[in-house]
Amino acid sequence: MTHILLVGNPNVGKSALFSRITGARIVASNYPGTTVGFTRGYFKSGEERVQVTDVPGTYTLEPTSKAEEVAVEMLKDGDLVINVIDATNLERNLNLTLQLLKRQIPVIIALNMWDDTRHRGINIDVARLEELLGVPIVPTVGVTGQGIKELVRRFPEASVPKTTYSGSDERWAKIGDIVNQVQSLSHRHHTWYEHLEDASNDRIGGIFIALLVLSASFWFVRFVGEGIISHIAEPLFEWLWTPLLMKLSLVLGSGGFWHNILIGKLINGQVDYSQSFGLLSTGLYIPLGAVLPYIVSFYLVLGMLEDVGYLPRLAILMDTLMHKLGLHGYAIIPTILGLGCNVPGIMATRILESRRERFIAATLISIGVPCAALQAMIIGLVGQQGWQYVAMVYGSLFVSWLIIGFILNHTVRGFSPEILVEIPPYRLPLLQTIAEKLWLRISGFIREALPVVLVTVLVINILYIIGIFNSIANAAAPVLTNLLGLPKETIVALVVGFLRKDIAIGMLAPLALTAKQLVISSTVLAMFFPCAATFVILARELGARDTVKAAGIMIAAALTMGGLQNLIL
Amino acid sequence: MHRERQITLHQMNIGQTGTVVTILGGRGLMQRLEGLGIRPGKRVIKISSTPFRGPVTLRVDNAQVAIGFGMANKIVVELDKYLPGDTVTR
Numbered sequence: 001m002t003h004i005l006l007v008g009n010p011n012v013g014k015s016a017l018f019s020r021i022t023g024a025r026i027v028a029s030n031y032p033g034t035t036v037g038f039t040r041g042y043f044k045s046g047e048e049r050v051q052v053t054d055v056p057g058t059y060t061l062e063p064t065s066k067a068e069e070v071a072v073e074m075l076k077d078g079d080l081v082i083n084v085i086d087a088t089n090l091e092r093n094l095n096l097t098l099q100l101l102k103r104q105i106p107v108i109i110a111l112n113m114w115d116d117t118r119h120r121g122i123n124i125d126v127a128r129l130e131e132l133l134g135v136p137i138v139p140t141v142g143v144t145g146q147g148i149k150e151l152v153r154r155f156p157e158a159s160v161p162k163t164t165y166s167g168s169d170e171r172w173a174k175i176g177d178i179v180n181q182v183q184s185l186s187h188r189h190h191t192w193y194e195h196l197e198d199a200s201n202d203r204i205g206g207i208f209i210a211l212l213v214l215s216a217s218f219w220f221v222r223f224v225g226e227g228i229i230s231h232i233a234e235p236l237f238e239w240l241w242t243p244l245l246m247k248l249s250l251v252l253g254s255g256g257f258w259h260n261i262l263i264g265k266l267i268n269g270q271v272d273y274s275q276s277f278g279l280l281s282t283g284l285y286i287p288l289g290a291v292l293p294y295i296v297s298f299y300l301v302l303g304m305l306e307d308v309g310y311l312p313r314l315a316i317l318m319d320t321l322m323h324k325l326g327l328h329g330y331a332i333i334p335t336i337l338g339l340g341c342n343v344p345g346i347m348a349t350r351i352l353e354s355r356r357e358r359f360i361a362a363t364l365i366s367i368g369v370p371c372a373a374l375q376a377m378i379i380g381l382v383g384q385q386g387w388q389y390v391a392m393v394y395g396s397l398f399v400s401w402l403i404i405g406f407i408l409n410h411t412v413r414g415f416s417p418e419i420l421v422e423i424p425p426y427r428l429p430l431l432q433t434i435a436e437k438l439w440l441r442i443s444g445f446i447r448e449a450l451p452v453v454l455v456t457v458l459v460i461n462i463l464y465i466i467g468i469f470n471s472i473a474n475a476a477a478p479v480l481t482n483l484l485g486l487p488k489e490t491i492v493a494l495v496v497g498f499l500r501k502d503i504a505i506g507m508l509a510p511l512a513l514t515a516k517q518l519v520i521s522s523t524v525l526a527m528f529f530p531c532a533a534t535f536v537i538l539a540r541e542l543g544a545r546d547t548v549k550a551a552g553i554m555i556a557a558a559l560t561m562g563g564l565q566n567l568i569l
Numbered sequence: 570m571h572r573e574r575q576i577t578l579h580q581m582n583i584g585q586t587g588t589v590v591t592i593l594g595g596r597g598l599m600q601r602l603e604g605l606g607i608r609p610g611k612r613v614i615k616i617s618s619t620p621f622r623g624p625v626t627l628r629v630d631n632a633q634v635a636i637g638f639g640m641a642n643k644i645v646v647e648l649d650k651y652l653p654g655d656t657v658t659r
Contacts, residue, residue, distance in 0.1 A: 009604075059604025064597060088631045092606035120631060172608065197633075201617040201626060316635045320623045328637065329624065418637025419624050420601060425633070 002050045003077060004155075007100065008084035009093055010057030011424050013112045015039070016142030016433075017084055018054040021152065025440050028142075028433070029306035030424050031333070032057060033351035036067065038074065045155070053078070059092075061099040067350060080106050080158050082151070087111045087139070088120050090183055094175045097133065098163060106158035107135045110151055114139040116425075121188030129182040134161030143430055193426040200313050210317050213310060221297045225376065228293035237273060237289050245271045245281060261461050274381075274509040283457035286377070286506050287450050292442070294376035298340055299441045300434070307429035307437075311336065312421060319419050325405025326360045326412065327352070328419040334361055338369040340441070342534040345369065346541055356414030360405065362542055363550040366530040367557055368401025370501075373449065377505035378522050385515040392569070396523045400561050404553065449500070452533070456499040460492075460507070469495075483559060485566040487511065490521050497525045499532050516569045520562050528558035578625055578636065578644040581615040587646035588612050594643045602644070605634050613646065 006014045010032030019026055022041030028034060039054040058071040075081070083100055085093040100107055117124060130137045136157040140147035165171045199205040245263055252259040254266065263271065264278030273285035305311055311333050319329030331352055338345025342365055349361040370378065382389045409416075463469055469492045477488035489511055497504035504525055513521065529551065530538060539547045575590060589611045592599050602608065606629045616626045616633060625641040626633055636644070 060600060062600055064601045064604065089606070091630055092604075092632065095604065095606075122631075168603065198616075203617065203619070206617070312635070316619065316624055316626065319635075319637070320619060320621045329635075418639050419635055420605070420637060420640060421635050422605060423626065423633040423635055 002045075002048060002079050004050060004052045004080045004082060005074060005078035006052065006054050006082050006084055007071065007075070007096070008057060008112075009059055009086060009089075009096060011422065012057070012084050012086040012093065013142035014054055014057065014084045017082070017110060017112065017140065017148070018052060020142060020145050020148045022052050025436060026054070027437055027440060029437075030309040030427050030429075031306065031312045032422055032424070033067075033330075033333070033348070034306075036348055036350040038070070045152070058096065060096060061103075075103060075105065078105060080108070080155065082110055083107050084110045084112050084142075086113050087117045087124060088113055088122060090122075090124065091175055091179045094178060095171065098165065098171050098175060101133065101135070101161055101163040104160055106160050108151070108154060108158040109133070109135055109137040110142075110147070111137055111139045112142050114147065115141045115144075119188065119191060121186040123184045123186065125182045129178070132178050132181065134163075135159055143433055193428070197426050200310075206313070206317055210314060213305070213314075217301045217305065221294070221301050222379070224297035224300065225294040225379075228296060229290065233289040233293055237285060241284075242271055248280070257465070260465065261458065264461070274506065277457065277461065277507075277510075279454055279457050279461075282506060283454050286502055287373075287446075287453045290380055290506075291373045291376045291449075291502050292445070294372050294379075295340070295445050296438070296442060298372045299438050302336070302340060303434045303437045303441075304429055305336075307427065307434060309424040309426050312423045315419070315421070316423070323416070324409065325364065325402070326409030326416050327357055327364075327405070328416065330419055330421055331357065331361045335365060335369055338365040339372065339375075341371045341373075341445070342366055342369065342530060343537050346534065346537050349541065353417050354414055356412050357416050359542060359546055359550070360408045360412060360416075362538060363408065363553055364401055364405050366534055366538060366550065367404060367527050367554050368397045370397060370526045373500075373502040374505065374526060377502045378526075381505055381509055382515075382518050382522055385518060389515050389519050392519045392565075393522045393526070396519075396561055396565060397526055400527060400557055404557055408553075448533070453500050453503055456496060456503050459499070460496060460503075479559075483566065484520055484524065484562045486517055486521055487513070490517075493521065494525060494528060497531070498529055498535075501525060501531050516565075519569065520565045523565060524558045524562040527554060527561060529554055574648050575645055576648065577642050578613070578615065578627065578646055579618070579638065579641040581646060581648070583615055583617055585648060586612060586614045587648045590645045590647050592644055594640070598640065598643065602640075606630060606632060607634065607636075607644070 006018055008014050015026055015028035015035055018039065018041060022043050024041035026039050035054055035056050038056065041052045043050055055071045055074050056067045058068040061072050063069040063072050081100055083097050126137055126139060136154045138147050138151040138154060140151055165174050200209045249259065249263050262278050262280050264276035264281050267275050271281050273282055276282050315329035315332045318332045322329050322331055334345045334348035337348050345365045346362045349358045352358050352361055378393055379390055382393060472495065473488040473491050476491040480486045480488055480491055493504045493507040496507055505522060508521055538550060542550065581587060589607060589609050591609055592602060611629055614628045616628055618625045622638040624635045624637050626635045
């Protein structure tokens, strides 16, 4: 089987090209570091199945970071390299190209972002460039698919040219020579988004824009999330699903083992989606009715921020603060991804250079960054008591995030390097790519979260029926009541939090907690321990020893914060 | 030649243009910067800086790069022309 590698600088559109070539849908964004692991896909060329790998972006084949090492290592098992070049930064991209051409592997070049060259006033003589480099070159536009067919058609022409230069000085001289021959620049006007780029670089303008973007995003997520819940999700459950469940309830005889498992308890003779706790009632309502609307609205906003290219600019603004936490500004990107789901957030910590940074960032994400599912439930449940209580939960998490980061920065050994990152240009996001990415993330949530939620609800019901929770509750009672001021029944929610945190918050609903108790239990639940999926990723990324360390920090932090809240509130 | 004309990236004013002269760092730093297109002989424009020892942003060709405070202090630049009005910040 032929194995094709997509190789190029970070943020030149490799992932978009990968999607176009293989038809596989993967997340592509307008900032360096979207692809942290490699992605494999396949397509048929005649009768042959061809494997394509989307290699993490690298600036050089003399690796300077772990992600680049991975990329270089992968070159060894490829049969053909598609070198993806950002046509608007020819010189810098050719540095990697010339290094690739020295390897004994056939290369074809995709001159990507071709559409951008025109409005930037860049003219490239493709035929001449092809002649000088000795490999086929095809202008492409990854996001729209322009040039992809031509690229695939010319795969067989890929070749290993004779490239002679020794050392980096000679290489740069050669690159300079090539660029002089093929590229000419013409005058052009600033586009309106380039003016916006200048504004976000401005010290005052940057902070102003950041505040504007963040508050608008928050408002939008809530507005859209709430809107979907009250206008679509709730009516659908109310008018379509409830009557069906009530019929099923009658068929099952309004009680008994199967009724308890499938529908749960009837509250005043009715299905109550927040309290019944059956597989088909609460088990479906929490993921689809309460959480999914917020997943949709969150990822819609995140997708837009990603594709516009705003996140790296936020990273620059946050750099000084993040250094106090032992991280640099770019760590804000995994953190923001963590607000959707901790799993991709922790995986994205790979873009950070040192082990120490990755440990701090991953620990902070699992303690202080609530995922969208958890947030949706907190807003839904605690929000009923008043917005000040929701603010207390968020405030406590943010303060914990800051303090723990500060402590880790002063205790964890090793060093945290400085930020060095390319800032992508602002781009107008294409509606179609935003929609595709949103769909990818939503279907991912449904595929991965829904089964876990259902199994969790099933396990809870069975354990209830067996009566195991009672003995756990009695054992944990002293800590819960004395330290946190919570009734012993909340232990059940804390234990379930290990499986799914949204369900865990949902379990607090029938307990009739006071506002203060809700704030404490939500905060402790958020900080206390990552959910099972996050825990697995944490162990994979950090290794067993550091995961145990991180877990210890989480438990200590959660109990301290919960205890403080109990004293102060 | 004025000695003041050679300053670090950090000392450049926003909007000033200059040519990279040397990078006072090890091979690792040189390589990373080179990958991003920043190497001796390259013309750069300083675009912004951030207070409290925050990163410096510059434009090199068509790319914008953010560079941490410490690294920015290791990149020596020769300003395009020395105007009497230019202030060299310390």
